Amino acid sequence: MNQNNKVRNYLIIGVCMLLFGTLITINSSLTSKSMTQLVNPSLSTQEYNWYFNPRNDGKQPNPIQEANFFRNYSSYYVGDPNEKVIYLSFDAGYESGNTNNILDTLKKHNAPAQFFVVESYIKNNPDIIKRMEQEGHLVCNHSKSHKSMASINDLDEFKKEILSVSEAYKEVTGKEMPKYFRPPMGKFSETSLKNTQDLGYSSIFWSFAYVDWYENKQPTHEYAKDKIYSRTHPGAIVLLHPNSKTNTEILDEVLTHWEQEGYTLKTLDYLTKKK
Structure with missing residues (x-):
């Protein structure tokens, strides 16, 4: 060579x-x-479905046991067991024409509630959102696209699911959205709760719910009231859906019943400031 x-x-x-x-x-x-x-790769990404064990004795139900780590991440499912306070909440994925009637009933009773809404709800119903805020209700975050937050492994995507909703709310109201987040479908992981907390949000689960969301298969008034009354308890975080015709029609009776039982409705601000 x-x-x-x-x-x-x-x-x-x-x-x-x-x-x-x-x-x-x-x-x-x-x-x-x-x-x-990656979203907090050091934490578990195992997905859990929120549940509780219902009781009919006026006491608080026990929450999911296999995922009791939820308590470590600014998460709530119930309030003070010794205080007759109810936190009424509605999960709103879309508007079916009932919400203004629900707001009328809440106004009649001077009862505050929390409405967990997705981004499209805000953009499609700005006047209702403004009314909710102006009448003392909390409009809270239910994600952009209503997917399982536990299934999201990209931090930017995770943030967008939450922050885009708060941005839409601010565009409509000119105010900051209350930092309460309800995980869509009650699906969560340790990672998703930690990342929600890192964004400054509390995760809000529930201690009462019943099957009320099928518009074409609504429960009867008596069935719904029996479920609600028999499982009412101090500190209850009640989850209802505003697309329910039954809920809309019985709400006046339900609020009257709670008042007669000595319960007061408050917002989540009262719950979190007591902790």
Whole structure:
């Protein structure tokens, strides 16, 4: 091999090594960037479905046991067991024409509530959102697209699910959205609760709910009232759906019943400031 060939081969080898080293650096950088996009990889991403064990004796139900870590991440499902306070909440994915009637009934009883709404609800119903806020209710965060937050492994996507809703609320009302988040479908993980907390939000579960969301399969008035009355307890966080015709029609009776039983309705601000 002559001298020129040797020099040429050395140059080729050198260039290849330089390119290989550059590729390794780029790949390492991309891997590092990818890792930063993972949502708290040190925490469990196992998905759980919220549930509680109902009681009919006027006492608070016991919550999910296999995921009791929820208590560590600014999460609530119930209030003070010794105080006859109810936190009435509605999960609103869309407007079915009932909400203004519900607001009329709440106004009649001077009863505050919390409405957990998705982004599209805010954009499609700005006048209702303004009315909720102006009449003393809390309009709270129920995510952008109503997907399981436990299924989101990208931090930017996770943030967008929550922050885009608060941005839409501010555009409509000019105010900051209350920092309460209800996990869609009650699905959560330790990671999702931690990341919700890191965004400054409390996660709000519930200690009462019943099957009220099927518009074409609504429970009777008597069935619904029996469920609600028999499972009412101090500190209850009650979850209803405003698309329910039954809920809309019985709400006046329910609020009257609670008042007669000595209960007061309050907002989540009262709950969290007591803790």
